[in-house]
Amino acid sequence: MSDPKQRFTGLYDEYYRPVLRYALQHADQDCAEDVASETFLIAWRRLADIPEPPLPWLLGVARNLLRQQFGRARRQRRLADQISALTTEADLSAWDTGEHVVERAAALAALGSLRGADVEALTLVTWLGLDAAEAAAVVGCSPHAFTARLHRARKRLTDALRRAEQPRERRTPQPPLSTSRG
Amino acid sequence: MNLIDDPQRVVADLRPAALDWLAEEGYRRHRAADLARVLGERAARTPHGRRLALAARRPPVLLGAVAGLAAAAVAAAVVITLPSSHGHQPAGTPAGASASGATSATSANGSQAILLTAAHTAAGRPAATGTYWYVKERDFEPTAPGGKGKYPKQKAKPAADYTAAYAATQETWTSATRTRTVVNEDLVFDFASAADRAKWQAAGSPKLANPAGQSGLTGPATSNYAFGGYSYNIGSIKVSLATARKLPTTPGKLDAMLRTAWQRLTPAQRQATVGLPAPTYAQYVFQVAGALLTGPVTPGTRGAVYGLLAKQPGLTTATNVTDPLGRVGTAIGDGNGDFLVISPATADVLDQTTYPVRSGATILGNTGSGTEAYLSLSWTNRLP
Numbered sequence: 271m272s273d274p275k276q277r278f279t280g281l282y283d284e285y286y287r288p289v290l291r292y293a294l295q296h297a298d299q300d301c302a303e304d305v306a307s308e309t310f311l312i313a314w315r316r317l318a319d320i321p322e323p324p325l326p327w328l329l330g331v332a333r334n335l336l337r338q339q340f341g342r343a344r345r346q347r348r349l350a351d352q353i354s355a356l357t358t359e360a361d362l363s364a365w366d367t368g369e370h371v372v373e374r375a376a377a378l379a380a381l382g383s384l385r386g387a388d389v390e391a392l393t394l395v396t397w398l399g400l401d402a403a404e405a406a407a408v409v410g411c412s413p414h415a416f417t418a419r420l421h422r423a424r425k426r427l428t429d430a431l432r433r434a435e436q437p438r439e440r441r442t443p444q445p446p447l448s449t450s451r452g
Numbered sequence: 453m454n455l456i457d458d459p460q461r462v463v464a465d466l467r468p469a470a471l472d473w474l475a476e477e478g479y480r481r482h483r484a485a486d487l488a489r490v491l492g493e494r495a496a497r498t499p500h501g502r503r504l505a506l507a508a509r510r511p512p513v514l515l516g517a518v519a520g521l522a523a524a525a526v527a528a529a530v531v532i533t534l535p536s537s538h539g540h541q542p543a544g545t546p547a548g549a550s551a552s553g554a555t556s557a558t559s560a561n562g563s564q565a566i567l568l569t570a571a572h573t574a575a576g577r578p579a580a581t582g583t584y585w586y587v588k589e590r591d592f593e594p595t596a597p598g599g600k601g602k603y604p605k606q607k608a609k610p611a612a613d614y615t616a617a618y619a620a621t622q623e624t625w626t627s628a629t630r631t632r633t634v635v636n637e638d639l640v641f642d643f644a645s646a647a648d649r650a651k652w653q654a655a656g657s658p659k660l661a662n663p664a665g666q667s668g669l670t671g672p673a674t675s676n677y678a679f680g681g682y683s684y685n686i687g688s689i690k691v692s693l694a695t696a697r698k699l700p701t702t703p704g705k706l707d708a709m710l711r712t713a714w715q716r717l718t719p720a721q722r723q724a725t726v727g728l729p730a731p732t733y734a735q736y737v738f739q740v741a742g743a744l745l746t747g748p749v750t751p752g753t754r755g756a757v758y759g760l761l762a763k764q765p766g767l768t769t770a771t772n773v774t775d776p777l778g779r780v781g782t783a784i785g786d787g788n789g790d791f792l793v794i795s796p797a798t799a800d801v802l803d804q805t806t807y808p809v810r811s812g813a814t815i816l817g818n819t820g821s822g823t824e825a826y827l828s829l830s831w832t833n834r835l836p
Contacts, residue, residue, distance in 0.1 A: 279487060282483065282486065286482070286486075287476060290478045294475065299474060299478070302478075310486060310490065311486075318690075353466055353467075356468035356470040357468050358468065358469065358470055364465075374466070377462050380462075395460065396463045396464045397463070397471075424459045427459035431459060
């Protein structure tokens with residue numbers, strides 16, 4: 271048995287950042303940092319119960335903290351809004367207009383048009399690098415159900431991107447972030 | 453490739469780079485404080501170090517995780533701790549009683565008889581099963597002014613010159629795959645005396661911490677988790693809802709299992725597990741007994757626990773003890789300030805407490821001691 275303090279410190283050092291990144295997807299910086307810290311407070315108190323790999327468990331706790339907090343206050347930011355808030359010039363310039371069919375803003379609008387569960391499925395896999403079983407553990411469903419959810423989310427995003435692409439020739443250029451939905 | 457054919461690539465490319473540096477910045481700013489807060493909370497949370505040891509052996513269910521509020525709530529369940537102030541005299545300690553041992557009117561032989569009777573009673577209780585292990589308890593805990601804001605950076609500090617306590621009910625339903633908790637029900641604050649209340653008022657009536665942390669929430673808070681919440685480690689043996697039903701049902705076999713676990717613990721692990729410096733095997737048994745007797749084990753195992761306790765030296769008993777809910781039971785003490793109060797009729801655990809119990813005493817819920825009074829330790833198939 272490893273020393274609990276050492277184990278906890280190791281968990282903190284390895285996973286604080288991904289937990290905070292996850293929280294930042296849904297909340298402003300101050301609140302996200304509080305949620306991350308609270309997540310690790312719970313982790314310390316549940317240290318013996320944290321499974322391997324720990325990240326899905328930690329994200330599940332953070333997710334619940336966010337849901338409970340914002341469920342009451344209804345102030346949880348939509349992901350599209352949060353992306354807009356965090357986007358910098360570097361992100362805008364990194365968007366390869368030659369490669370991408372749609373403008374970045376249109377892509378963001380397409381993503382923002384999806385249901386929250388769809389966006390969550392896509393970002394857990396794409397941004398946090400979880401596999402279906404890990405992501406399923408975060409959201410509390412079976413891996414099979416999550417895979418189906420992810421498939422539907424991909425399909426809906428593809429459809430939304432196609433809708434964004436079609437009028438592209440007729441549109442006038444838009445400010446990069448003006449189409450994000452709130 | 454047309455990116456519309458790869459929507460996940462689109463999502464990946466929409467990811468703001470700021471997430472990385474914000475996370476890095478947050479990590480650097482919070483690491484020292486978070487580690488200090490977490491690893492140092494044992495000393496800061498309560499003036500009674502043994503209280504934490506008592507709490508450590510409870511079934512580690514995950515309690516209310518409403519943001520910022522999981523804090524104090526979860527603490528009561530799963531802190532693994534070292535003693536910070538062993539022998540501390542809690543406020544409200546009756547004259548003549550010490551925090552480190554009960555005044556027991558029962559002889560060693562009498563204690564053994566009480567425990568053997570409890571073993572017989574417990575083993576004869578009907579077996580039950582269900583989908584959810586349901587625990588309902590009324591907690592009486594010392595408290596102190598908390599911080600401000602949603603997520604206080606500091607835990608509550610023990611009040612310097614007055615003794616305050618809260619009482620709150622919490623419920624936990626635990627299955628193999630789900631956990632629901634409701635904390636902070638019927639929250640009430642109280643003070644050890646009118647003088648304590650007056651001092652608190654003179655200090656400006658600062659807001660006191662409660663099971664919902666210092667979030668400002670004073671009503672019940674419900675949390676649902678997509679994972680099972682019961683787990684208790686006996687050394688390297690992980691007791692889950694399923695394996696709890698397979699634990700030994702004779703004192704001898706239970707003794708063999710615990711001795712093996714005990715022998716494999718390092719001195720530091722023994723200290724952390726029991727919450728005492730250089731604990732004895734008997735104290736370890738008492739520690740594990742508290743968890744098993746309040747856990748989802750079979751009547752046979754409960755009987756074995758009492759039978760094993762009857763063989764341990766140094767335990768005390770006190771009779772006609774009234775708990776904060778007015779129930780009368782028999783207290784079993786480890787000789788170091790921890791007590792289990794059990795019903796003589798059913799051998800069910802009524803309370804776990806650090807109140808300095810004596811025969812004929814009433815356990816007060818408004819002192820510096822902590823008490824968990826169990827209203828239900830049972831199986832159910834229904835999640836309300």
